[in-house]
Amino acid sequence: MSFPAQHDHTITFAVTTGVGWVRLLVVIGALLVTAAAYVRPFAPAGRTTRVTVTTVAGCAVMLQLLLVDALDMPEQAVVGALAMAAVPIACTRHRTPTPAALRVRRVAPWVVAVTGALAAVELARWLAPGVDGGEAARLVHTSLVLGLVALSWLTVCRRAGRGARATAVAGWLVGTVVLAGATVVAVAT
Numbered sequence: 531m532s533f534p535a536q537h538d539h540t541i542t543f544a545v546t547t548g549v550g551w552v553r554l555l556v557v558i559g560a561l562l563v564t565a566a567a568y569v570r571p572f573a574p575a576g577r578t579t580r581v582t583v584t585t586v587a588g589c590a591v592m593l594q595l596l597l598v599d600a601l602d603m604p605e606q607a608v609v610g611a612l613a614m615a616a617v618p619i620a621c622t623r624h625r626t627p628t629p630a631a632l633r634v635r636r637v638a639p640w641v642v643a644v645t646g647a648l649a650a651v652e653l654a655r656w657l658a659p660g661v662d663g664g665e666a667a668r669l670v671h672t673s674l675v676l677g678l679v680a681l682s683w684l685t686v687c688r689r690a691g692r693g694a695r696a697t698a699v700a701g702w703l704v705g706t707v708v709l710a711g712a713t714v715v716a717v718a719t
Contacts, residue, residue, distance in 0.1 A: 552593050553716060559590030560674065560712035563681045564705040570684065571698040577622065580685045584618040587682035591615040594675050597715075602652060602665075602672040611679055614641070618682045631686075638686040639697045645683070646704035649676035653707050656714075674711035680704045 566575065566583045575583070591612060595601075601608055618638075621631040652673035656666050684701045688694060 549597060552597055556590050556593045556597065556674075557712045557716045559586045559593070560678065560708050560715075563587045563590065563678060564708050564712075567681050567684055567701040567705040570701060571694075575685065577625065580622040581619070583685045584622050584682050587678050587685075588615040588619050591675055591678045591682075594671060594678070594715075598668070598671040600668055601675065602655075602668045608675075611675055614645070615679050615682050618686045621686050635686055635688060638683045639693055639700075641683045642680045642687060642697060642700050642704065645676050645680040646700055646707070649673045649680060649704060649707045649711075652676065653710060670711050670714045673707060674715060677704050677708035677711060681708060 563583055563586055566579070592615075595608065595612065603611070617634060621627075621634045624631060627635070650673075652669050655661070656669040656673065661669065681701065681704055684697070684704070687697045687701075
């Protein structure tokens with residue numbers, strides 16, 4: 531018994547996108563997190579905004595790790611970076627700050643400073659003359675991962691008090707590094 535030709539219920543595209551959608555999500559996430567860092571000193575962020583920003587940053591880190599073959603850091607440090615991206619998510623989800631979240635808030639400016647500086651160093655190494663294609667890609671991707679981790683921790687930092695201005699400036703500088711890295715990821719890789 532034969533059946534007449536039936537139509538197909540699958541959706542097909544004439545163009546294969548490959549990892550283009552993942553790259554697009556990383557760039558959108560990087561733009562959103564950077565915008566939140568730039569606006570942070572001028573507009574107080576509510577709990578929902580902080581949860582959203584930290585979650586988007588964590589997801590962007592995870593997607594970035596899915597995109598790359600290798601980073602310019604040991605594998606153990608990659609696991610640490612992924613764990614560090616998760617800490618602000620856990621801290622911002624509670625309505626009232628837990629004792630652990632209060633300790634995290636105290637060390638958050640230092641984490642922003644260290645990871646932001648590492649991200650800037652990786653981006654500066656990418657800009658150095660004599661860097662070949664494979665190494666350049668590793669440096670940019672590493673810079674983007676570290677910058678997103680730093681901006682995720684920036685949402686946990688206090689907005690007022692001692693060092694708030696320095697933290698805001700650090701956030702702007704790290705945001706600029708993340709924007710540069712996201713632009714390169716979107717355009718060149």
